[in-house]
Amino acid sequence: MNTRFDRITINPEVMNGQACIRGMRLTVKRVVEAVALYPDREELKAEYPELMDEDIRQAVHFLITCR
Numbered sequence: 410m411n412t413r414f415d416r417i418t419i420n421p422e423v424m425n426g427q428a429c430i431r432g433m434r435l436t437v438k439r440v441v442e443a444v445a446l447y448p449d450r451e452e453l454k455a456e457y458p459e460l461m462d463e464d465i466r467q468a469v470h471f472l473i474t475c476r
Contacts, residue, residue, distance in 0.1 A: 412474065416467045428471060430464045440468035 418432045428437040435457070446466060447453035452459065 412470060413472075414467050416464050417471050424427050428459065428475075430468060431448045433459065435459070437471050440465060441472050444469060 414473070416431050417428050417437060418430075419426060419428050423429055423432065424434055424436055429435060430440060432464055440457075440460065443457060447456060455467070459467065
């Protein structure tokens with residue numbers, strides 16, 4: 410299965426080139442950590458209102474497949 414990560418961006422000038430969500434200063438690693446910290450999706454969205462469901466899905470999938 411070929412997955413397209415259209416919400417994951419990597420720019421050497423943003424967050425030292427770490428994978429980020431939609432060019433924001435929010436790393437994929439931080440999103441996955443937040444998913445673990447806030448298992449209730451509503452709490453997660455309250456803490457990170459800029460995240461969309463697809464951002465979260467792609468962050469988790471990216472971390473699993475692109476390690």
